[in-house]
Amino acid sequence: MKFIIAKKLEMSQRFKEDGTVVPVTLLTAEPCQVTQVKNADQDGYEAVQIGTEPDKHPNKPEAGHTKAAGQAFSVLKEFRVPSGAFKPGDVIDVGQFEPGDYVQVIGTSKGKGFQGVVKRHHFAGGPASHGHKDNLRMPGSIGSGGMQRVFKGLRMGGRMGGEQVTVKNLQVVEVDKTNHVLALKGAVPGARGTLILVSGDAKEKQAWR
Structure with a gap:
């Protein structure tokens, strides 16, 4: 992998x-370094943690965690891959x-910030004529009179993206x-x-x- x-x-x-x-x-991928190797016996699963962007001023926990790699990093990410072929300090680059x-x-x-239902959920919007002057992009009814509540999961405006x-x-x-x-x-x-x-x-x- x-x-x-x-x-x-x-x-x-x-x-x-x-x-x-x-x-x-185009993606730029500077050489990454293996900082931790996890195995099934000790950690319950196999994975390899790698780091990038060297950290010049790590705190003591960060420095201790990456001591085996010989370098502290500000970005650490873990990949669920067979870990038998890796050891701390190994370098991984785009050449693979x-x-x-x-x-x-x-x-x-x-x-995208807070967006309405037309942009966020692709609603068609309301009619643009026949007396509809200010509800073109409104969601319309969000419930009925017989069941006085708004059900969970109803598509509404809200934060989009991120x-x-x-x-x-x-x-x-x-x-x-x-x-x-x-x-x-x-x-x-x-x-x-x-x-x-x-x-x-x-x-x-x-x-x-």
Whole structure:
């Protein structure tokens, strides 16, 4: 299993040999370091924790936790992968990925703030004529008179975006080992600079489970 912590850089495009344009999202992924290896006997499951963005001023708990790796990091993330082949201090970079790999990405979507039902839930809105002057984008009735309550889960206006989003089956188009850049086909959730977790090494699209 291949995995790394990256940051969203920007969107771009690449051209195939036949001239077809491929939209890609560029991710910058500096080399990460293994900070902790979890196993089933001690932790109940297998996982590998890696860190990026060295922390120059860690507190004592942070320094103690990453002592085996020899470096404290401000960003620590865990991947559920078989941990037998890793040890603290190992370096993980983009060189492990190859063009053609299908990966899964996890990021935080763009925050939209408080939005109404038309934008948030794709309501059609009310009629724009025949006396309707100020309720075009209102939700309409939220309940009946016979049951005097608003049921849980009713779609209403509220905060939109800023949620964890997982996208599967994004194909690796290009790997720039010198500049630590990954080019993935398609869109990746989040704004520029968003932290992205990349994992997977499938050679073909995977079914959703």
